[in-house]
Amino acid sequence: xxxxxxxxxxxxxxxxxxxxxxxxxxxxxxxxxxxxxxxxxxxxxxxxxxxxxxxxxxxxxxxxxxxxxxxxxxxxxxxxxxxxxxxxxxxxxxxxxxxxxxxxxxxxxxxxxxxxxxxxxxxxxxxxxxxxxxxxxxx
Amino acid sequence: xxxxxxxxxxxxxxxxxxxxxxxxxxxxxxxxxxxxxxxxxxxxxxxxxxxxxxxxxxxxxxxxxxxxxxxxxxxxxxxxxxxxxxxxxxxxxxxxxxxxxxxxxxxxxxxxxxxxxxxxxxxxxxxxxxxxxxxxxx
Numbered sequence: 001x002x003x004x005x006x007x008x009x010x011x012x013x014x015x016x017x018x019x020x021x022x023x024x025x026x027x028x029x030x031x032x033x034x035x036x037x038x039x040x041x042x043x044x045x046x047x048x049x050x051x052x053x054x055x056x057x058x059x060x061x062x063x064x065x066x067x068x069x070x071x072x073x074x075x076x077x078x079x080x081x082x083x084x085x086x087x088x089x090x091x092x093x094x095x096x097x098x099x100x101x102x103x104x105x106x107x108x109x110x111x112x113x114x115x116x117x118x119x120x121x122x123x124x125x126x127x128x129x130x131x132x133x134x135x136x137x138x139x
Numbered sequence: 140x141x142x143x144x145x146x147x148x149x150x151x152x153x154x155x156x157x158x159x160x161x162x163x164x165x166x167x168x169x170x171x172x173x174x175x176x177x178x179x180x181x182x183x184x185x186x187x188x189x190x191x192x193x194x195x196x197x198x199x200x201x202x203x204x205x206x207x208x209x210x211x212x213x214x215x216x217x218x219x220x221x222x223x224x225x226x227x228x229x230x231x232x233x234x235x236x237x238x239x240x241x242x243x244x245x246x247x248x249x250x251x252x253x254x255x256x257x258x259x260x261x262x263x264x265x266x267x268x269x270x271x272x273x274x275x276x277x
Binding site for chain 1: 141143144145146147148150151152153154155159163165166168170171172173175176177178179181203204205207209211217218220223226227228229230231232234236237239240241242243244245246250266268
């Protein structure tokens with residue numbers, strides 16, 4: 001087994017009267033066990049130059065097993081804070097469930113059930129070529 | 140404005156042939172600006188099994204913005220997990236000790252964030268850093 005950790009910190013000295021400091025580290029394990037996840041897509045980059053709904057990550061391309069403990073990391077590498085990509089879960093030929101907007105410089109990490117028809121989609125707010133980085137950890 | 144940062148460090152020495160070491164930090168801005176998000180909701184809950192419970196209600200004031208949410212499953216039982224829902228879709232499982240951090244579109248009133256505890260009651264922490272929420276008059 002492999003040992004992969006994801007450390008998170010959220011900090012602010014002025015969002016409230018008292019400082020905010022949240023830290024959390026998880027070890028990426030297979031579903032229901034303490035055994036480390038051993039499969040990954042590696043860090044991938046995809047250029048998106050269209051404002052139409054498209055698949056960013058498909059179940060078919062990753063061979064992820066459904067309803068386990070897969071995790072997906074995505075980053076919008078743009079430096080433009082007014083450019084965003086709307087991330088969804090679903091079929092790009094239909095209407096995905098929209099999660100949220102990744103603005104330039106934003107990243108996200110979500111668990112992914114990857115049931116049939118639940119690809120990860122992306123819709124950019126304009127056709128400016130934007131590099132999106134992603135990495136899937138799965139079993 | 141407030142300055143709030145969210146950072147991730149992904150590391151492994153044996154997942155790949157070469158070491159994995161990825162670190163990213165972002166400042167949490169309001170939609171399309173470089174003005175910091177300045178509202179927060181931070182909670183710790185015990186979630187019972189048997190139903191999907193909303194932890195964030197999507198409201199008009201927060202729709203189509205740059206809200207961010209952090210969710211952590213504080214359970215220590217490896218077999219337990221929570222299903223995380225956006226609207227009516229379970230997007231994935233957070234097992235004991237897992238966390239997630241993602242933007243929240245909340246475009247419609249139906250796009251709440253829900254969680255369902257599977258295996259047993261679990262402690263869940265979440266923080267919503269947001270641009271606003273529609274308050275309900277008492």
